[in-house]
Amino acid sequence: MLRKLALAAFLALIAAPALADGIKVGDLTIEQPWARATPKGAVVGAGYLTIHNNGATPDRFTGGSADFAGVELHEMSMTDGVMKMREITDGLEIPAHGSVTLAPNGYHLMFVKLKTPLVKGETVKATLTFEHAGAAEVAFEVRAVGAQAPKAGAMGGMKM
Numbered sequence: 001m002l003r004k005l006a007l008a009a010f011l012a013l014i015a016a017p018a019l020a021d022g023i024k025v026g027d028l029t030i031e032q033p034w035a036r037a038t039p040k041g042a043v044v045g046a047g048y049l050t051i052h053n054n055g056a057t058p059d060r061f062t063g064g065s066a067d068f069a070g071v072e073l074h075e076m077s078m079t080d081g082v083m084k085m086r087e088i089t090d091g092l093e094i095p096a097h098g099s100v101t102l103a104p105n106g107y108h109l110m111f112v113k114l115k116t117p118l119v120k121g122e123t124v125k126a127t128l129t130f131e132h133a134g135a136a137e138v139a140f141e142v143r144a145v146g147a148q149a150p151k152a153g154a155m156g157g158m159k160m
Contacts, residue, residue: 026133027055
């Protein structure tokens with residue numbers, strides 16, 4: 001029994017860095033993809049993640065697709081106490097040696113025309129596209145309806 005526990009602990013230690021590394025596509029690394037659960041009947045949902053550009057030139061997030069919904073890039077902002085949301089149609093620059101975080105109350109993925117609700121504990125997959133790096137298939141862990149962004153390093157993306 002002790003050997004099995006030791007082996008399990010060892011395997012967990014060597015697997016953890018792979019999760020923390022995120023999803024790599026070209027010079028980009030996509031980390032911590034997650035989505036909020038939606039109530040039954042909702043037609044939109046939201047997805048969040050962080051994109052790191054480890055390269056010497058900028059890249060651009062240009063869009064995405066999914067079987068469960070349409071994928072759009074949106075920005076939310078507050079002006080004089082009024083929330084405004086708009087679709088970003090010309091993409092989002094990922095600066096060289098920089099990163100962009102899509103999080104609640106800022107840039108985020110909008111999953112539109114949901115075919116089924118996003119259910120806490122499930123995983124949904126989307127393909128994200130970038131101008132230079134190409135496409136990456138990303139699995140989004142669905143968290144609770146009011147979930148906040150995970151702490152850095154709390155979860156990693158899984159390449160499908």
